[in-house]
Amino acid sequence: MFLPELKSEFDEDICILIKLDNYSYNFICECGDASLLTVKDCQDTEAIFISHTHIDHFVNFDFVLRHQIGIRRRVVICGPKGITRQVQSKIKGYQWNLIEEDAITYEIREIVTEGHIQRSEIKPPIWDVIPIEDSSEDVLYCNKRFHVEYTILDHKTPSVAYLFKENDTIKINIGKSEFKGGSWVRELKMAFETKDNQCKINIEGKTFEAQDLYHLLEVKKGDTLGVIMDHAANESNHQKIATLFQNCNKAFIECFYKSEDKEFANVNFHSYSTASAEIMKKCGVKEAIPVHFSRKYKQEEIKELIEEFNVGLS
Ligand SMILES: [Zn+2]
Numbered sequence: 606m607f608l609p610e611l612k613s614e615f616d617e618d619i620c621i622l623i624k625l626d627n628y629s630y631n632f633i634c635e636c637g638d639a640s641l642l643t644v645k646d647c648q649d650t651e652a653i654f655i656s657h658t659h660i661d662h663f664v665n666f667d668f669v670l671r672h673q674i675g676i677r678r679r680v681v682i683c684g685p686k687g688i689t690r691q692v693q694s695k696i697k698g699y700q701w702n703l704i705e706e707d708a709i710t711y712e713i714r715e716i717v718t719e720g721h722i723q724r725s726e727i728k729p730p731i732w733d734v735i736p737i738e739d740s741s742e743d744v745l746y747c748n749k750r751f752h753v754e755y756t757i758l759d760h761k762t763p764s765v766a767y768l769f770k771e772n773d774t775i776k777i778n779i780g781k782s783e784f785k786g787g788s789w790v791r792e793l794k795m796a797f798e799t800k801d802n803q804c805k806i807n808i809e810g811k812t813f814e815a816q817d818l819y820h821l822l823e824v825k826k827g828d829t830l831g832v833i834m835d836h837a838a839n840e841s842n843h844q845k846i847a848t849l850f851q852n853c854n855k856a857f858i859e860c861f862y863k864s865e866d867k868e869f870a871n872v873n874f875h876s877y878s879t880a881s882a883e884i885m886k887k888c889g890v891k892e893a894i895p896v897h898f899s900r901k902y903k904q905e906e907i908k909e910l911i912e913e914f915n916v917g918l919s
Pocket residue numbers: 657659760835
């Protein structure tokens with residue numbers, strides 16, 4: 606299960622930290638200036654996801670970098686076209702003569718276009734961009750618990766919206782069988798996952814075909830979490846959102862303007878309260894959370910904006 610935490614106060618830039626139950630590492634979405642992001646959060650990060658590099662989404666990368674130096678691990682950074690050079694340029698703005706070579710390695714996965722991901726690696730002290738030739742994986746990000754899908758939205762610049770999809774888990778209902786647990790449970794789950802239906806499973810001296818025991822298994826659907834940042838509230842963006850985030854369990858969505866300011870939203874390729882609510886409703890998102898509000902609004906106006914969003918959802 607995903608356990609996302611908003612790390613930015615309402616009047617700060619956007620930053621969302623994603624944790625999972627029983628998982629040691631976390632995932633940072635957006636590097637806006639966010640006072641609730643801690644040193645430990647940065648040190649425990651497995652990957653960073655950036656929608657686009659407007660300053661309010663990328664300014665705090667320096668803070669993250671500052672605290673990741675010395676963790677001696679590989680951290681993946683996913684982001685839009687141009688992210689590789691932009692990460693490198695930020696890093697090269699500092700002097701690195703005292704750093705150890707294995708202090709950190711960044712693997713950058715640049716989403717050039719939908720389906721085309723350019724991978725490269727940069728590490729101290731020179732921080733040259735070294736292309737990774739083996740681009741056999743076409744999945745943007747995948748670990749043993751989940752994978753990440755994406756779509757590129759139009760914000761007058763590409764803005765990547767991410768969908769985190771947890772793997773389904775298979776549980777055995779041992780009470781439905783006449784047997785005790787044992788290594789056969791693991792073998793049965795493996796046969797189910799790999800569709801090895803005729804695999805022989807030995808239980809307490811008897812042999813079964815795996816498929817004859819599948820009725821003992823229950824599939825628990827994995828969790829889903831969307832992060833939809835800056836985008837114009839137009840038909841083509843909404844179509845992409847509706848396709849990727851259909852029936853998503855939880856989604857954070859940009860809600861930069863109040864409904865009365867939709868003209869500003871149009872000019873700046875942003876969304877606004879009622880449009881964001883409408884598309885979340887269309888997607889059937891179970892829990893939609895409005896985030897990333899214009900700094901021109903006072904706290905009272907942001908309350909009104911959130912109210913507009915909630916009314917739009919209902
Ligand atoms: Zn932006």
